[in-house]
Amino acid sequence: MRLTGIEVRFGGTPALAGVDLAVAAGERVAVVGASGAGKSTLLGVLNGAVPPTAGSVRVLGQDPAALRGRELRRLRARTGTVHQHLELAGQLRVVHNVNAGRLGAWSAARAAWSLVHPQGADDVLAALSRVGLADRAYERTDRLSGGQRQRVALARLLVQRPELVLADEPASALDPALADQALGLLGELATGRGGALLACLHDPALALRHCDRVVGLAAGRVVLDAPAHTLTVAALEGFYGVSR
Amino acid sequence: MTAVLQRAAPPAPRLRRDRRRWVWGLGGLALLGWALAGSGLLSGPVLNPAGTGQVGRFLAAAVRPELGAEFLRVVAGSTLVTVAYAVLGAGLAVLIGALGAIPASRTTWGRRRSGWLLTRGGLALPRGLHEAVWGLLLVNVLGLDPWVGVLAIAVPYGAITAKVFADLLDEVPRGGYRALLAAGAGRGAATLYGLLPPAAGGLLSYSFYRLECAVRSAVVLGLIGAGGLGYQLALSFTSLRWEQVWTTVYALALLCLLADVAGRAVRRRVAAPRPGSRRDPLLTGAVLAVLALAGWAVGYLALSPAALVSARTREQVAYVASAAWPPATDGDLLAAVWSASVETVRMSVLAVAFATAGAVALAGLVARPGGPTGPGRRALGVLTRLALLLLRAVPPPVWALVLLFVLLPGVLPGALALGVYTLGVLGRLVGEAVEEADRRPGDALRASGASPVGAWLYGSVPALAGPVLALALYRWEVVVRDTVFVGLLGAGGIGVLLSAATSSFDWPAVTTVLIAIVLLTVVVDLVGARARTALR
Numbered sequence: 160m161r162l163t164g165i166e167v168r169f170g171g172t173p174a175l176a177g178v179d180l181a182v183a184a185g186e187r188v189a190v191v192g193a194s195g196a197g198k199s200t201l202l203g204v205l206n207g208a209v210p211p212t213a214g215s216v217r218v219l220g221q222d223p224a225a226l227r228g229r230e231l232r233r234l235r236a237r238t239g240t241v242h243q244h245l246e247l248a249g250q251l252r253v254v255h256n257v258n259a260g261r262l263g264a265w266s267a268a269r270a271a272w273s274l275v276h277p278q279g280a281d282d283v284l285a286a287l288s289r290v291g292l293a294d295r296a297y298e299r300t301d302r303l304s305g306g307q308r309q310r311v312a313l314a315r316l317l318v319q320r321p322e323l324v325l326a327d328e329p330a331s332a333l334d335p336a337l338a339d340q341a342l343g344l345l346g347e348l349a350t351g352r353g354g355a356l357l358a359c360l361h362d363p364a365l366a367l368r369h370c371d372r373v374v375g376l377a378a379g380r381v382v383l384d385a386p387a388h389t390l391t392v393a394a395l396e397g398f399y400g401v402s403r
Numbered sequence: 404m405t406a407v408l409q410r411a412a413p414p415a416p417r418l419r420r421d422r423r424r425w426v427w428g429l430g431g432l433a434l435l436g437w438a439l440a441g442s443g444l445l446s447g448p449v450l451n452p453a454g455t456g457q458v459g460r461f462l463a464a465a466v467r468p469e470l471g472a473e474f475l476r477v478v479a480g481s482t483l484v485t486v487a488y489a490v491l492g493a494g495l496a497v498l499i500g501a502l503g504a505i506p507a508s509r510t511t512w513g514r515r516r517s518g519w520l521l522t523r524g525g526l527a528l529p530r531g532l533h534e535a536v537w538g539l540l541l542v543n544v545l546g547l548d549p550w551v552g553v554l555a556i557a558v559p560y561g562a563i564t565a566k567v568f569a570d571l572l573d574e575v576p577r578g579g580y581r582a583l584l585a586a587g588a589g590r591g592a593a594t595l596y597g598l599l600p601p602a603a604g605g606l607l608s609y610s611f612y613r614l615e616c617a618v619r620s621a622v623v624l625g626l627i628g629a630g631g632l633g634y635q636l637a638l639s640f641t642s643l644r645w646e647q648v649w650t651t652v653y654a655l656a657l658l659c660l661l662a663d664v665a666g667r668a669v670r671r672r673v674a675a676p677r678p679g680s681r682r683d684p685l686l687t688g689a690v691l692a693v694l695a696l697a698g699w700a701v702g703y704l705a706l707s708p709a710a711l712v713s714a715r716t717r718e719q720v721a722y723v724a725s726a727a728w729p730p731a732t733d734g735d736l737l738a739a740v741w742s743a744s745v746e747t748v749r750m751s752v753l754a755v756a757f758a759t760a761g762a763v764a765l766a767g768l769v770a771r772p773g774g775p776t777g778p779g780r781r782a783l784g785v786l787t788r789l790a791l792l793l794l795r796a797v798p799p800p801v802w803a804l805v806l807l808f809v810l811l812p813g814v815l816p817g818a819l820a821l822g823v824y825t826l827g828v829l830g831r832l833v834g835e836a837v838e839e840a841d842r843r844p845g846d847a848l849r850a851s852g853a854s855p856v857g858a859w860l861y862g863s864v865p866a867l868a869g870p871v872l873a874l875a876l877y878r879w880e881v882v883v884r885d886t887v888f889v890g891l892l893g894a895g896g897i898g899v900l901l902s903a904a905t906s907s908f909d910w911p912a913v914t915t916v917l918i919a920i921v922l923l924t925v926v927v928d929l930v931g932a933r934a935r936t937a938l939r
């Protein structure tokens with residue numbers, strides 16, 4: 160995927176100001192930057208939720224702006240996102256929230272019937288057991304803890320099986336062991352299918368452990384772009400302005 | 404040595420269906436199918452071809468209402484009568500409510516629940532009967548006296564207000580009240596200082612809400628002969644003067660609209676008081692204006708307390724009371740009451756189903772979209788909201804009269820009339836619910852390739868289904884009462900029986916029908932409440 164000269168404005172203030180970024184297949188990229196730097200907006204541009212004010216986007220070799228209807232949906236189904244605020248339907252059972260990852264492939268009738276009689280429950284259970292939640296499959300999602308919900312969002316991605324994986328702080332509510340496991344899963348999911356991973360991460364150590372490349376944003380611009388092995392945790396902390 | 408300990412895999416979880424929800428859901432569907440089967444929609448003709456010409460003329464008159472000075476003067480006079488009834492009816496109801504709240508509140512009775520239960524049960528009777536039913540009964544006792552219109556509003560509204568006021572007082576946190584009691588204050592003084600101040604906003608707000616509803620009720624009471632705009636409408640209707648009908652409809656729609664807007668403005672102000680100033684000029688003005696209106700209305704309607712206690716009235720009350728008991732129990736009447744009750748339930752179910760389906764279908768248009776939109780979409784939204792406004796500004800019986808031109812009498816015209824009106828109400832409420840709902844889950848699904856239907860099913864419906872169904876169930880309780888009322892005007896259901904019995908002065912039969920109506924409303928309220936808890 161490739162972004163050229165991307166600019167996004169909400170009202171007057173720019174959230175992204177001239178971002179150029181190219182990510183090759185198989186890459187795992189950590190996006191770092193202070194709160195409000197524009198990380199979520201960048202992911203939004205990539206999954207089509209945020210239309211750029213200027214610049215051009217190519218995702219998986221296609222230009223989403225040139226696509227309509229079914230074609231656009233097909234491209235979007237190949238992009239999976241773990242949102243910062245998860246955006247799960249709390250009133251639904253976990254199984255349905257996971258199955259929602261397959262809505263891009265399902266007909267409306269199948270989607271409706273699945274709410275009565277869950278479709279593909281085996282896949283859902285397999286995905287849930289990979290995030291350690293198999294026993295909660297039929298509970299209401301709003302009964303789960305914050306970290307458990309985050310893992311439900313991961314399981315949704317596992318059944319969606321996208322090529323481009325966008326993850327906005329996917330481990331913010333997880334304990335260190337689970338965070339490692341989650342990022343491992345995401346990286347595997349993306350690169351295993353010849354895609355790429357873009358993850359916004361606030362934890363420098365996690366970013367360096369699981370990604371090959373680190374892109375730093377500040378005030379809507381790319382100010383750092385380096386292979387992970389050239390960076391240290393201390394250097395990244397310095398980037399966040401942590402003083403020691 | 405290798406570890407052979409292996410943790411047993413946890414048993415695969417099973418989908419356990421929420422049986423209560425399924426029972427209620429399937430039960431609701433069965434009820435709807437039963438209502439549809441009985442509507443005649445699936446069997447035999449429902450249209451009345453002879454009436455289509457009349458409808459054409461009626462619709463054509465919409466663009467040229469009668470605007471002659473003389474008629475306008477008549478309409479203005481009728482409007483004032485309607486306003487006078489509404490203000491006095493609501494005023495008296497608030498008075499009754501304030502007094503009635505004392506025996507109806509748990510606080511008064513403490514642990515002795517029997518008195519509380521008795522009062523609550525006693526309030527169910529006046530509450531269960533529609534204003535128009537009260538009007539019909541009062542006309543027979545008081546004759547054509549302005550008290551009929553005022554009391555027909557005040558009695559049922561008073562009972563509802565007493566219940567709501569009592570609930571509001573009971574819901575106030577007890578801390579302050581108990582502290583005052585502990586400090587040696589009497590219960591009256593403690594209530595005045597510890598319970599009333601925190602409840603005052605809610606009480607005021609509800610009083611204004613009642614006034615708003617009273618305007619609507621005053622209009623429809625006219626249709627059964629109590630004077631005012633409704634009466635004028637009925638006159639023009641029976642003499643087939645469509646231009647006049649439309650003038651009156653516009654006047655009453657405007658009046659209802661005005662009440663709606665003004666009432667909401669006042670209630671919003673009560674809910675969110677302006678900081679700083681100690682007395683809100685808007686609220687003070689509104690209260691003073693209503694009091695002044697009430698004073699004017701007594702004079703305008705020439706209301707005299709003497710009429711209530713005159714010898715004739717006392718005679719009439721004594722006569723009706725002795726004639727009306729015991730209720731009639733002959734088999735023919737009971738069978739008729741039963742089938743009419745069944746018809747009433749069918750009408751109400753169809754009406755609510757129609758309104759709910761319509762409201763859900765229109766919700767996407769009614770709700771103001773979150774993101775930027777084109778001018779076409781915005782114009783469509785404004786038009787839809789305006790149309791809904793018109794639907795709810797015209798009272799259901801007027802819709803019934805219009806629909807009776809094109810449809811053969813039976814379940815359908817009444818059901819559609821109530822459905823159309825309820826669509827106006829529910830459409831707005833559901834639209835508001837959609838506006839308030841979180842759009843992000845749906846957006847997230849669209850970003851991962853879900854179809855619009857899929858995103859709607861998995862992103863929006865889960866959060867909205869519960870509130871929308873609860874709204875529909877609440878409306879069902881209202882619609883059942885309104886069904887009785889449109890029946891009074893001939894649209895079918897148990898109202899027809901009641902108007903037949905009263906016009907032939909068959910008092911024992913009237914009592915039987917009234918008991919059936921109260922039972923019906925009580926049962927519907929209970930079922931509605933149970934269904935709501937199951938959905939929560």
Ligand SMILES: Nc1ncnc2c1ncn2[C@@H]1O[C@H](COP(=O)(O)OP(=O)(O)OP(=O)(O)O)[C@@H](O)[C@H]1O
Nearest residue numbers: 169173174192193194195196197198199200201243
């Ligand atoms: N929908 C929106 N409307 C208006 N402004 C927005 C919107 N979304 C983001 N912004 C603004 O754009 C800027 C970048 O926001 P963004 O969410 O991309 O930051 P972020 O880097 O993800 O921050 P965080 O680490 O706190 O999640 C912020 O100043 C924010 O206020």
Ligand SMILES: [Mg+2]
Nearest residue numbers: 198199243327
């Ligand atoms: Mg963010």
